[in-house]
Amino acid sequence: MSDPSPPKLTPMLEQYLGIKAAHPDALLFFRMGDFYELFFEDAETAARELQITLTSRNPNAENPVPMCGVPYHACESYLTQLLNKGLKVAICDQVEDPKEAKGLVKRAVTRVLTPGTLVEDAGLEAKEHHFLAALFWDAQADFGGLAWVDVSTGACRGIRVRGQMPLWSWVAKLQPRELLLPDHLRPPVQAGDVSTRITPLPVRGFFEFGQAKERVLRTQGVADPHVLDLENKPQLIQAFGALLAYLKQTQKHDPNHLQSFQVIQPGDFLLLDEVTLRNLEIFRRLDGGRGPGTLRHVLDQTLTPMGGRLLESRLHYPWKEPEPILQNQAVVAALLESDASRSELAQRLSTTTDLERIATRISMNRTSPRDFAALRQGVARLPGLREALNTLTQTGQNSDVPGNGSSVVSPSDHGPGNFDDMPPQLLQDVLRTWDDLDDLADLLQRALVDSPPLLITDGGIFRPGYDPDLDVLLDLAEHGQDTLREMLAGEQELTGQPKLKMGYNRVFGYYFELPRSQTKELPERFQRRQSLVSSERFVTEELKELEDRLLGASDRRKVLEHKLFQELRDKVDGFRPRVMRMAETVARLDVWLALAEAARKWSWSRPAVATDLNISIIGGRHPGIEACQGSADYIPNDVHLDDQRRVLIITGPNMGGKSTVLRQTALICILTQIGSFVPAARASIGLTDRIFTRVGASDNLSLGQSTFMVEMIETARILRQATQRSLVILDEIGRGTSTYDGLALAWAVVEELSGQGVKQSRGPVRTLFATHYHELTSLEGRLPGVRNYNIAVKEWKGDIIFLRRLVPGPSDRSYGIEVAKLAGLPRGVVARAKEILEELDAAKQPRKLHQSSKPTRQQLLRDPLPGLGITPPSRENPEETEILNRLRDLDPTHLSPMQALTLLQQWKERLEGDVGI
Template identity: 45%
Template sequence: MTKGQALTPMMEQYRQIKSQYPDSILFFRLGDFYEMFYEDAEVVSRELDLVLTSRGGKEAAPMCGVPYHAADSYLARLIAKGYKVAICEQMEDPRQAKGLVRREVTRVVTPGTIIDEKALPARGNNYLAAIVGEGGNLGLAWADASTGEFQFTLCPGLEELLDELVRLMPAEYLLPPELATDASFCRRLQLYTRGVITSWAPAADPADARQALSDHFGKDKVDQVELPPAAGLAAAMVLSFLQATQHSSLAHLDAPAPAASTSRMVLDQATRRNLELVACGREQKREGSLLWVLDKTVTAMGARTLRRWLDQPLVDVKAIKARQEAVAELVDGFILRQELREALQAVRDLERLAGRVAYGTAGGRDLQSLRGSLAVVPEVMELLVGVRARFLLKIREQMDPLADLVDLLGRAIVDDPPVGIHEGGIIRPGYNAEVDHLRQAAEHGREWIASLEAEERERTGIKSLKVGYNRVFGYYIEVTRPNLPQVPADYERKQTLANAERFVTSRLQELERQVLGAEERLVQLEYELFQALREEVLKVLPRIQRTARALGVLDALLSLATVAVDHNYTCPQVDTGMVIQIEQGRHPVVELVGAHGSFVPNDTYLDQEQRVHIITGPNMAGKSTYIRQVALIVLMAQIGSFVPACRARIGVVDRIFTRVGAADDLFAGQSTFMVEMQEVANILRHATRRSLVILDEVGRGTSTTDGLSIARAVTEYLHDVTGARTLFATHYHELVTLAGQLAGVKNYCVAVREEGEEITFLRTIVPGSTDKSYGIHVARLAGLPPAVLKRAQELLEQQPGGEVRAAVKTVKSITLTSIEKQVLHELASFALMAATPLEAMEQIFRWQRQLHQQGTEIAKISRG
């Protein structure tokens, strides 16, 4: 704003309110628009591609605006770009205001506090997170302002904190000033999550933080949980920020609860990324992820529940079996499953509808959606009457049909309410006698005014006379200039136009008072009645939230059952043993995206006696797919899902670790090899004998000798120290010698069929090892020019060991003699299993003697 500029009272009001929210764009309500001025107008004009105009004289203020009824879409775009928006509303009717209309900011919308449906991920959460360092620990608290979820945890270090944040993917961080200005900390924070950082002062000490939480939620609720000082400070930060920005009761917000870390599997950021649990590829698309396969939910609550299960698999066998039992009953009950899914399709997002009621932003359509969703609950409860699974029975017990509220909203609100709540038309006829009377008076009044036009035409003889209305002058009689001589004496001039004059009469003014008075009172009364309905909903908000969450759990179970039936999954045996046994296991994603029926299943057996598998084989043969599929099957089993296998037994895993592929972190100044070594270090620090480790190459980012040495040392450490069940896919064929040196190491390889220079990947994992990478074969498949392939073969044969390969190649090209053919024929037909050991040795001796006597070419080459 220009200093010294004279401001109108309205612009002075704008300036004063804007000064209270300097870091937010101010949506300033003027009639039917939200207007922005000065710097805000310039920013919004640029970001939303709106026309920039001006207001005032010489020192005109830049301005732009958006219609209030369509503001949500504009708001969503600004929030998505990281801006904060303060919503400034008119707090009184401009027609009744004396002087300047009173305006106040009713809420501040930030990336972590948005509640508008169009700006929220429908099938995911939108978290606001706070981080506080205290006593050597990092306290983390997070809340979803739209659903009311509120939790906290304590992280011993930065890596553990980052693992949690990658799971939560907060939209906004609240940091104390000292952390908010720490460039290194903020860079690490935003490396994978990209949340907006907001500086926010915490409470003075843990005692003040606990008191603030007790004041809002009640001392009894806060005392029920163990609240470490750092976590308490973080939780109080979240609460104070929501109170400062939302200007509402926050009645839907849960009391902060500890995240159930001890009963859940911890997945670090590398594992989440490498297993592509909820997103895949550089673009982080949902398609192709495990969530994409498993999510057949029909409600938003169900989708969010299923994602939380994937983010935190269970480690408690009893809890896993409870989910399995419920999924199994839904798998077996075709009719029950179909009827439940059909019923749930009518359920809207009850959690977020409850949130909008708490914030005071719910409109008539929201309450109608709430009523329609709750009306489904009795049907769902009836369908669950005969179920046997205890988990399903528990879900039914948590549901509340709220029949009185459903009946109230059904009687009070019309079937198709208007978007706004200040224009009337919300209340159903018959609900309130005064509304019915005023509505009838307003309708009759309009009829009387319409009939007045015909009467005045008849009385004056002016056929073009018409009765009109505008918001400035109200009702009027308009007469064109040529007919002015015929205007009666009782007409009072109201307005002059270029080609006509506008008049009023005492009768018209009386009718206007009746009509407008009835309409104004009707609108006001409907608004008051609607507010009372929202208060009734507010009283039962906890019951609505409990029902919503129960429906979400049911929907998630139905999704797992539907996928199990559609893709022929089986129920795994989950126990506390150390065996991981999978028969005919399949990769849940790859089998769907490949050609139908083309996926080759594989078996897996891991226990403490054979806890490390060294898997060799060429590139593209399927090693990576195989080791990932084992990890995914284990994870699916521990969320209570059926799995893609003919049979599976899973000794419960405390953590899954992955070291897969080549990736660098140039933003953090780290090379591919450094990232690889950091991931390996994390595994070796935290893996236990109950963990599952999958390694897809270790040490390939440095020299061969260094890399091989590191790979061997890592394998020995996993075998000797951690005891973790491990699948290690590698091109270091030298590692296969460990199988003869370490009792728990076994060799496996991918079967390959060779026909001359052509190879076929059989995609089958078999016992044994391979001594070749088939790199040149794969290069041929990739389409490298023949000259390059030929030269590569020449160079390969010049490497140490190349003479042997050349000799073998020569052997393959030799024409066999009749003696050699006879020996091969006898070998192929020899009944080994029917022979005694002595008979087998004698037969081998005879074959050797025949070949030596013949003096074969093979013997010559071997001597040379």
Template identity: 50%
Template sequence: MNKKTQADLLSDDLNADPSLNNDSVSLSDPAVSNSPLLAQASEPKPTFRLTPMFEQFLAIKEKHPNDLLFYRMGDFYELFFEDAEIAARELQITLTSRSGNTDNKIPMCGVPHHSANLYLAELLNKGYRVAICEQVEDPKTAKGLVKREVVNVLTPGTILENLNIEPKGNNFLGALFWDVENSDKTNPKGAFAWLDCSTGYWTGLSSKNISELWQWVIKMQPRELVIPDFQLSAFKIPEPIKNSKIQLVRVPLRSYFNFKSAEKKLLEVQGVAELAALGLEEKPELARACVALLTYLQQTRKNTQIPLQAFKPLDQNKYLVIDEVTERNLELFKRMDGSKGSGTLLHVLDNCLTPMGSRLLQERLHYPFKDLEQITEIQNAVKYLLENQGLRLRLQKILSQVQDLERLSTRIHVNRTNPRDVLALGTSLACLTNLRRLLENPLNTSIISDNSETTPKNEPLAYPTATDVGGMNLPKALQTLLKKWDDLSDITSLIKQALVNEPPIQITEGGIFQTGFNKELDELIDLTEHGTQKLNELLLKEQEETGITKLKLGQNRIFGYFFEVPRALVGQLPERFTRRQTVANAERLTTPELKALEEKLNLATDRRNSLEYQMFQDLRERVASVWTRIIFMASVVSALDYWQSLAEVGHKNKWVLPSLHSGFELEIVAGRHPVVEAIQGRSNFIPNDIYLNENKRLIIITGPNMAGKSTVLRQTALITILAQMGSYVPANNAKIGIADRIFSRVGASDNLAEGQSTFMTEMMESARILRQAGRNSLVILDEVGRGTSTFDGLSLAWAIAEDLVQRANGQVRTLFATHYHELTALEGKISGIANMNIAIKESGGEIIFLRRLIPGPSDRSYGIEVAKLAGVPAQVIQRAKAILAELEKNNAFNTKITLRNETQLLLGLNSKTKILPDEQLVKTQETVLIDKKQEQALNLFQELKELDCDNLSPINALTLLIDWKKRWK
């Protein structure tokens, strides 16, 4: 497949059919997209005359050049040419060949259709797209070659089937749009929208900053990102995108992101009259991103109409914004090594019993609330469930029986389902009545579930009493749920009456419906399941009427069912018996009644299978018609599950309910890191206090490596996030001023692929914080400026601390861990800065980490002692101590700056910085420096008099001090 030039792409775009009634999807070329198929596939070009089957295959393949074509032949999906070579290699299956009309061999491999999902999941997980080509006419009635068509294109971001979708996670398809055509305007805009096809959930946001949109792409991690083809030259794709599993899908701009068609299509899909109902009336760029998602779905899912929930733009003003760097640094979803599970905050919090609850938990962890009233409602619901353990346990018992309502109902709606899915949905919906009864009557201990007898005897449920419940007054959030409750009893009853307890997977082989549900089906079931009995009954009847006990019943493939009687007794049979065959010593005969029964038996199975198939389609359509109701109740169940999960975590870990307010103050008493505590145990974790207010806005934390500075920083941010999720927090007491954003700069990393050193990465993260931090932001900084020379790093750390403490009129809360002890001198000199350190104990030349955060600065770094603990050889440690002692003695490398009152004028602090009053600063008659050499003292004094402190920056002040030190030691 030849790569297209930019002119070709532009031509494709201008000539694209806006109606998109073709089968092709314009994808990116291998240089841009990280789809493995695009980098390897080429169109097959056989050099011999093809059979009709191969002509059909190539005609279909031509429309799907970038997809692996699963071509249905009988009970197998076959792949040919390069598709076969790729599939055989990736799936580790045998590659065979098929002969053409000459000696040429065509590469070929295949997989059984009944187990195809296993292979499809593996291919999708590796980033391939798969076109499913099925027979679309009955082979029995087809004239010539059976007609085939691509009925579905499976891509990583559009999966509906239960393949490799993470059960408790989302599988997003994203679309990014930046208004390149209007980029010369003063206010260019763009948008990013994302959609989970399997649940119908979608949202998005607009921004005037392209880097912010990329941040959200990295944060939400869509499996595929639809992007206009020649927009890629308009901005640089971030390296994290290139190195991620996100596949960039290039599409024509005008046919996918057309605003005129966007409005019409969005209104039609969402069933509204105007864009204002979707919050898109003033967001044309977001509407264009949304319609790109719809168009891509139309191209890949063919005629399948995927149901979508109501679109709601993500209003960042309503949520605590946590950028993707902070999510990574705080290990909210993944550990720093990229792995999931233990070691993440999600793992600690997820006690959800339904997939919907887990997805809601992840959503709240991505962007917690910022509205105090909304958070308080969640807190009250969580508190109610925590304090009423018996109620919570019964709620958990019922929730554990609820399967994925969102994905089950979506698969049923798009006819990608089987009878077991429908039965699972019905069983799950049956739990809604018990949930409602439980919330309406919390004291009724009989309401547990339909299978309450299965509760283990060694795990008795602790049912509440009227006294320990305190009246059982439901909090507002639970009352709101009950007001809108829908038991869906009509659908539950229908499914229960219709389906057998253990239906088959296939919908074409019968055995799906119960007797009594359909009269016609009952007759067919009776025939198919009791046919032998009816034949025996007919035989007994004829024996009695003829009086011939030697009359027997037989059957073969040629004549079917027949009566057999000895030849000597044939004359005694009535006229209704007709001869069919003569054998040795016997005659085989039939009767009209036997013929009628035989015909019924022969046709009953086919008729039953056909009838049950049609009945199942009718049942599926009936269930699909209430998809909106099911999705709403799925959101209700997910909220209940989310709240009980937070209550369970708070109860199990003995956390406390924080007090939130809209002010600046943040007070955490005996705070703990929730993840570290979960791994080490509470008894092994030493808690610490953090207190920030108007007079203590930036805390400089010093102490040795490994002492726990980073832990204190992270736990403060995590406790704030938990509080704004409505959760209990790991502390003895907490008062949290609501944060609008949380920023972190933690640890050392590089990006060598993009030519970025550790220091460059550190400065880029710091730059983002300094540009975006605003009122009520919480900033945690760890070791800023360590990647460059001492004076450069110290100067940068100093300037950053100075900027943060006065940013947004002093409304930014900052924790600043550092090894630059020089910064500790800022306490008392700049309003709002305070020192704290992680205490250690020295004993016999060894250090013991006390992990306790105490007021004041640390006296030194103890780097050599930490190196000793790390296992550095003894001779190296001894040599390092000797060198340090020599350096300190000769002051050859001592860069520590002591800020006495007399030297404050030398600092040249920013004129905006508030400096605390100091009476000694006006005592100009005192000697500034005392030196044995009077001339040097006079020269220094003269320079001091001429110094312009108002316009002297910190770095210039340090440079001046170095110069003085060289001249006048």
């Protein structure tokens, strides 16, 4: 039996396939009347992904054409679903008036939607950036460029860095929705899952330097790369140029709505890489979830989408210099002291619309009448915000809030104390440059009705009086029915035919209708148009003339309204630079207010900014944990890092709170450097250039990386990149390997961070080091700046009580068995573990440690692992060497407790016999 012949294609389907051939990687939304239709494989994919009905174009044919569709006026939600699944969509619209078309209506792709190019609110998170990024890597130069843009706001930035892994680290940090790569480039294995959608592009036409440079200069409106700080940054030019080419290809016009390109200078900010953001749960919890438990959730009291996005940026890029920190602290303090001002500002901000994204959609001509109404609402709030700010600045600051004032301390100061008042200079600057946008507000108020329609084609957009020509047409449309009724009443009276009626249909237009038995009495000016079974239909010249006026008015009104709408769009787009400046101002005000609300809600204090490297925190708390469990049950802790305490070795039981103290210290530093108050009774923070974290256990099995390998990779990065101004948070280094290996590595890491290791020229790095290797506590007094602290516990009737307090000194034990008991380990196992622990403790032969402040290399060779209670075997004793080799080869995970005890007893007897005990 032969295969069925392919279906004979109609001209419309031939048109569809011709357009589809130019966009093979996208689903083609083909406009047909009031629907976007999809055919063939696209229809099957869309029906499956959208869970809509799959039909066919010719169901009775031998080979029916699969088909599905969605209403064009409600397509946004469907498009968002497809884009969230990583699919692309090509929008094919009618580019010709069907009434004027000769044959098939012309169609063309007017826009290609991709995961990174959305601008509609339905597909965007209001308070999050939506990045499209492009990466170019030059292996020969060992430099790469990464450029990114939020198409919905026009904000664009980029960075050039040395080394491939730092470049991919930025990709992981930004988490772009779509990443453009040269088609020959693949992410390195070490980059792992960057959790982004990669779109490969050819170098020619996208990344080629000459073309990329020309696009960058033209789009940005500059004559030289120096103006954009892009001189000597060819890789960044290539990445940004590829972004611009991709946007033109997908949006079908030059991306002229983009703001000025900003080059990120890493030295200007406190650097937080993706590992630190994850470990400190800045935006997501360790389980991947958002919301409660994250720092952003605690801080995000913002009331506008613009403020939410700015807060996100602040957390990504905290300041590193004192001036912006202190200026922002002053504004937060001023707002914190005035409940009335905060309340008034919050009320006005809560009804302020997303000026940034609305203005961008208008500029891109991806807009609707309701966008203009939302812009009008947002602009209308500006005068009230200005008045509230005026009241705040005139009221002045009080000294009721502890820590208010100029919070700069020198190394000789002892804590934050009380400070002199510092006026909120930033608020004064804001008011001096404030723009009410009165002229824009007046234009929108005069032009738009109170509730504009969703679509331009619906009509009814403009107020009466906005345009005289439109008023005439609107009058005809509004009063046309009255005129028709008046004409009918006049004809009934003139003809003496009270049964004369008036009707309308699309074929004949308006007509008079009269029963057939009475038609002989009509005047000759009534022209017969249609005969029915029991009646006749007529027209008159007057009726035809009125019909032409009415129907023509409706068509002319639609054409004129579309023209006026485009003219209004152009006028409003001219205000965009001013609107964007005020959007930024409103966002800053929103963030200041949010930080003040958080400080008031959680009783935070204003930290001092120290000019040295010292960190002093009195009564510090973890903001995420406190927000979840409440302040009543939270036990605060003090942390001090100074010349005598540069590296804190923190011991104590699991679940005691070591990791919490580590994290809250880093979070307090971050909060300080975004200009926020902090969860502490008092704090003085020596600013940091970078925060490194190594917390918890994780693996990357897909890359063949064990837990220990991941731990060592992160530790290596810390040791290579940390400076004296960094803050290092380490939790359980060396636990993923044997005891000897792990302890040796942890020991060497402490040496390095204390400034006594190989890289001694760096000096000590501020470090909090939590560990269960109690042998490391012997380093206090031997390495300068190393101090012991522990999380206190209390034993009570065989159980332990976690006191959650950080106190000086080492912990005597880890209380692992007690924690296992709390976890529900069977009683018999717990009891047996205690017996074994007692026997192992009794078998130890602890030796006195060297008490010199700094051990010599010879001392370390003689005493390589002090505190273990095991004497290194003599090289001349073969029995000890054999036992030690067997111990190295032993896998404890495959031994039962009894087997382990038996082995220990056998080895002990052999050793005692050899030494003659």
